[in-house]
Structure formats: C-alpha cells, structure tokens
Amino acid sequence: MLALYCSVACQVDTNNQAQAERRRVQRVETKQGRECAVCGRALEAGAHGLRKYCSHGCWYRANNTPVPRSQACGWCGSHLSHRRATAKYCGQECYLKAQYKRKVGTALRSRPCTQCGARMPLSTAHRMFCSSRCSRRAYFEADPERARAAKRRGNHQRRAMLAAARRHLVTTRDLVRLWGRYANACAYCGESPASLHQEHVLPISRGGADGIGNLVPACADCNLAKGDRTVMEWRLGKKAPRYRKPSAARTGL
Numbered sequence: 001m002l003a004l005y006c007s008v009a010c011q012v013d014t015n016n017q018a019q020a021e022r023r024r025v026q027r028v029e030t031k032q033g034r035e036c037a038v039c040g041r042a043l044e045a046g047a048h049g050l051r052k053y054c055s056h057g058c059w060y061r062a063n064n065t066p067v068p069r070s071q072a073c074g075w076c077g078s079h080l081s082h083r084r085a086t087a088k089y090c091g092q093e094c095y096l097k098a099q100y101k102r103k104v105g106t107a108l109r110s111r112p113c114t115q116c117g118a119r120m121p122l123s124t125a126h127r128m129f130c131s132s133r134c135s136r137r138a139y140f141e142a143d144p145e146r147a148r149a150a151k152r153r154g155n156h157q158r159r160a161m162l163a164a165a166r167r168h169l170v171t172t173r174d175l176v177r178l179w180g181r182y183a184n185a186c187a188y189c190g191e192s193p194a195s196l197h198q199e200h201v202l203p204i205s206r207g208g209a210d211g212i213g214n215l216v217p218a219c220a221d222c223n224l225a226k227g228d229r230t231v232m233e234w235r236l237g238k239k240a241p242r243y244r245k246p247s248a249a250r251t252g253l
Helices: 002-031 056-063 092-108 132-142 144-162 172-181 220-226 231-236
Strands: 197-200 215-218
Touching: 132 144, 144 197, 172 215, 197 220, 215 220, 220 231
Parallel strands: none
Antiparallel strands: 197 215
C-alpha cells in the first residue's frame, strides 16, 4: 500500500511539472516577434507578463501625451510666450475674471429683482432686490404689523436719543406680556383696535424713560390726542407745553 501511494503521488507531481513547462514554452513562443508600441524596436521575451514598450521612456511618451500650448490668453487674447506650456491665461487677474464669468456671471447675469422684476446688472446679480426701496417693500408686505411696530420702536429710540432720556432694552417678549396684561386693549379707553401703539405714560420730551415700565398699549386716537402731555394734563384738557403762552413771572414783565 505504501508503495502504491508513493508511485501515484510521484506520477501526479511529474504531470504538474510537465504542464507548467508546456505553459512556459507557450508564453515564450507568444512573446517572440513582438515590437515596441512606440518606437517599433524588437522586444526580448521576459520571464513574466507581455511587455508593450521597450523602455520607460517609450512608456512615458505613450501615456503622457503633451498638451498643445495655447497661443493666446483665454480672457484678454495676449501672447503666452512667457508662460508655461499648460497656461491658459496671462496672469491671475484674467484667470479670476474668467472664473467669475463662468461661475457667477453666466448664471446670474439676467436675474430679475424679486420684488419689481427689473433686470439687475452683473455687479448686483448676487442680490435679491435691485434697491433698498424694493427690500423695504418686500419686508413690509411679508409682515405689515411687525414692520409698523419696528418703525414705531425706532422712532421712540430716536426721540429718546434726541432728548437724552434714559433708554432700556424692550424686547418683543416684554411687549407681548404687557399687551396680555391689558387684554390687547387700549389702556385709556378700553377699545381693542387692530393695532396698538406703544404709548409713553410720561412723555420722553418731559423726562420720561424709554423702557417697559413707562409703556402702555394705546389706540391711535388716544395716543395722538394725548401727545406730549401727562395723563392728568390730558384729562383736564390742558394745552401741551409747547403751545402754552409764557407767563408774566417767567418773562419778568
């Protein structure tokens, strides 16, 4: 039994060696008569693989085809003899202009204004509105009540600055709380109009502070009728200080 197994194993090994030798001979015969794909020189049969080129130089020339040199700048048209062979522009300025035209100018050159539809020039093509007037109009149309409240708040701050009065931060949350305390009604007449004014109990021109402690909601009629008078002066029907005639004691007569 041992002799049988030894003879079979030796026979299999001999067959494998014979097949490997036949394949090697076939590869060598296949490589005979091959030429370089670039220069046409005869190739020697190597031990591994099928070579296409005789040297590294032929391989480089075959796989790295030189890019044809540009004769003129792609933006201004000037000659490129002083630049490298792969250059397309004569300098960075022309390159940046070409990139801006490709990325921004072509896509947004004829972009219309979102509000009025007017065509905007290339210098303002990244904007949504052609002018500040259209921007303010769009902001007002989006939320008219919010725009009116912001304008009134800005007027209050401007008056406080002119009168050198004390100013305190008033947030939207503070105003919502104050409006809810008065049930969204006028603090003087009790009416509930569509919009309420931020009325200063003690006018800013009379030394009142611009803060939540000096604010109450009021309708347009009450706010305009009160003007720059105190509540007592308004209830008693007294004139505003700017309309009062100076007394004799003040003038010294």
